[in-house]
Amino acid sequence: MLGASTMQQHNGGQPTGAQVEVAVRAFRMLSDATRLRLLWALAQDEYDLGNLVTVVGATRPAVSQHLAKLRLAGLVACRPEGRRVLYRARDSHIRALIAEAVHHADHEVSRIPRHE
Structure with a gap:
């Protein structure tokens, strides 16, 4: 849950336009089953x-394309390790x-049952 200081905004407690655009972009990335499976694994x-490729059961080109989209959206980070590139969820916000x-x-x- 977000604390009050985290959500301090300038227009009556509402998120700014920039914040909404970034959130919408993140949710758009989550609207694909393969990307959601990738993010779950990377979290x-x-x-x-x-x-x-093995974990999500998709083709190598498909996984590569989804990873590129997730990186561009700022949801996934990567780092080289020898000849490999390792991917992970970008931060604790994405994991949560x-x-x-x-x-x-x-x-x-x-x-x-639903709960609060």
């Missing part, structure tokens, strides 16, 4: 392209966003 650990989305889905699918 747990670092992976190279070959391992991500993915966890909340999946936990919400679990409540809906499992018909767990």
Whole structure:
């Protein structure tokens, strides 16, 4: 949950236009099943392209294209390690966003009673 100081805005407590645009871009990236699976995996650990192909069950070109989109959106970071490139969720905000989305889905699918 966001604290009051985190959400201090200039227009009556509403997010700024720039904040809304960045949030919309992030949610747009989450609207694809392969990208959501990638982000879930990357929120747990670092992976190279070959391992991500296995984890998400998509083709190498598809995973590569999705990773490029996620990097451009600022949701995924990468670092070289020898001849490999390792990918991870960019930060704790992304990890929390993915966890909340999946936990919400679990409540809906499992018909767990709603709670605050």
